[in-house]
Amino acid sequence: xxxxxxxxxxxxxxxxxxxxxxxxxxxxxxxxxxxxxxxxxxxxxxxxxxxxxxxxxxxxxxxxxxxxxxxxxxxxxxxxxxxxxxxxxxxxxxxxxxxxxxxxxxxxxxxxxxxxxxxxxxxxxxxxxxxxxxxxxxxxxxxxxxxxxxxxxxxxxxxxxxxxxxxxxxxxxxxxxxxxxxxxxxxxxxxxxxxxxxxxxxxxxxxxxxxxxxxxxxxxxxxxxxxxxxxxxxxxxxxxxxxxxxxxxxxxxxxxxxxxxxxxxxxxxxxxxxx
Amino acid sequence: xxxxxxxxxxxxxxxxxxxxxxxxxxxxxxxxxxxxxxxxxxxxxxxxxxxxxxxxxxxxxxxxxxxxxxxxxxxxxxxxxxxxxxxxxxxxxxxxxxxxxxxxxxxxxxxxxxxxxxxxxxxxxxxxxxxxxxxxxxxxxxxxxxxxxxxxxxxxxxxxxxxxxxxxxxxxxxxxxxxxxxxxxxxxxxxxxxxxxxxxxxxxxxxxxxxxxxxxxxxxxxxxxxxxxxxxxxxxxxxxxxxxxxxxxxxxxxxxxxxxxxxxxxxx
Numbered sequence: 001x002x003x004x005x006x007x008x009x010x011x012x013x014x015x016x017x018x019x020x021x022x023x024x025x026x027x028x029x030x031x032x033x034x035x036x037x038x039x040x041x042x043x044x045x046x047x048x049x050x051x052x053x054x055x056x057x058x059x060x061x062x063x064x065x066x067x068x069x070x071x072x073x074x075x076x077x078x079x080x081x082x083x084x085x086x087x088x089x090x091x092x093x094x095x096x097x098x099x100x101x102x103x104x105x106x107x108x109x110x111x112x113x114x115x116x117x118x119x120x121x122x123x124x125x126x127x128x129x130x131x132x133x134x135x136x137x138x139x140x141x142x143x144x145x146x147x148x149x150x151x152x153x154x155x156x157x158x159x160x161x162x163x164x165x166x167x168x169x170x171x172x173x174x175x176x177x178x179x180x181x182x183x184x185x186x187x188x189x190x191x192x193x194x195x196x197x198x199x200x201x202x203x204x205x206x207x208x209x210x211x212x213x214x215x216x217x218x219x220x221x222x223x224x225x226x227x228x229x230x231x232x233x234x235x236x237x238x239x240x241x242x243x244x245x246x247x248x249x250x251x252x253x254x255x256x257x258x259x260x261x262x263x264x265x266x267x268x269x270x271x272x273x274x275x
Numbered sequence: 276x277x278x279x280x281x282x283x284x285x286x287x288x289x290x291x292x293x294x295x296x297x298x299x300x301x302x303x304x305x306x307x308x309x310x311x312x313x314x315x316x317x318x319x320x321x322x323x324x325x326x327x328x329x330x331x332x333x334x335x336x337x338x339x340x341x342x343x344x345x346x347x348x349x350x351x352x353x354x355x356x357x358x359x360x361x362x363x364x365x366x367x368x369x370x371x372x373x374x375x376x377x378x379x380x381x382x383x384x385x386x387x388x389x390x391x392x393x394x395x396x397x398x399x400x401x402x403x404x405x406x407x408x409x410x411x412x413x414x415x416x417x418x419x420x421x422x423x424x425x426x427x428x429x430x431x432x433x434x435x436x437x438x439x440x441x442x443x444x445x446x447x448x449x450x451x452x453x454x455x456x457x458x459x460x461x462x463x464x465x466x467x468x469x470x471x472x473x474x475x476x477x478x479x480x481x482x483x484x485x486x487x488x489x490x491x492x493x494x495x496x497x498x499x500x501x502x503x504x505x506x507x508x509x510x511x512x513x514x515x516x517x518x519x520x521x522x523x524x525x526x527x528x529x530x531x532x533x534x535x536x537x538x539x540x541x542x543x
Binding site: 181 | 346347424425427428429431433436437438439440441442443446449465466467468
């Protein structure tokens, strides 16, 4: 075969590939801080690091997927656990960016801090490209998180009452062990079994580890899982009370809190140590 | 060798792309064909037509399975004599309850404003009332919790955005809308796994849910040729073609055949 013929066929192939892969990924703008996406480089990163689990079509059916639990996210559904936006809304670019960096604790999704910030921004564009929803809708405004009040025993007691009243215990159990009466029957949105978080392990949450993250988790809910949003059920003050109570369920929270938290709120830790 | 490799890649790409088209473009293609089926008909509401009929099951009526509510004593107390599943409810003569009958083709690309009235779904006795609900896209939906226990309302759409909200007892109604047509969105409560509802969302107002007599009525229909579909959560869909003139009232009955297995109350 002549060199020319080979070259022509290769060029035609390349054109065909470009045309056909068009609808696979709608161009998506991404903005995180002062960075914007380079979609082409994002695709390269995706193909190298993400495709094994999330699959070429972004549907969560990569070749490793059968061996994983929890399963890799299906990006075509555009439903994400870790959001700063209310339930039902698309996530912000920064939400996806932070999830990629942080990873998802207690799952096969590692932290991607080894990638540069620019690379993580680029791959956010790839993730968004798998769902036409990012093309059609705008994410809602994030749920505001007011400044955290100091922890006090009265607030913790109120938080305990809320835990009872909101019936968090139905899934998470009376002592937060993840063994409530509904725990054993829970399934995710794809009808696969899923377990509620066991506070007594003191482990990081799937969507972060700070008190702000905890506040955000129950206000926005974890879409795609049984964890609902409580945004319309509690006031910000009550939400902080609940955060402070939930921390007491974690047997040794100080071990898992950031140094910053420890320095900023020594009374908070003091209170738990004296318990 | 190089050429062979390239060919394989190309074929794979074509296959993958088609798969994608099937999933995402299916709805668009269906909408386009509906338009061409009825190109010139004007939308004339001055002399509306009516389609009524009865939906029946032709065959043995499956017995509902008993539901255990022991996980939540508050629910159990409300049902001293027990409860059964509601996936197929048929009365005398096999008249089917909770079947959605709707115009599935023939309206072309006409658009309809959503009704200004809110539709209501109530959580009562740890069940949804109604069990099957039909509404228009962008119409207001109110979700009421009348139970002494908390629920979480968790619609699982494929063409709309999924959400999941908690509603403790005594909370005011939750308001929601669905932006796009979808028949039908399963709704579940994760705290009470037996709870199931279906919400069908239409881009037009020509739909009806059968009552216990299996009867439906499509009102205010402009004259034209339509495909009318009856949808049942376990039995699937049956469709019929119908041409109706202005001011006419036509009867259209639907018959479902029983399925070999009705399955359990699992989703989808």
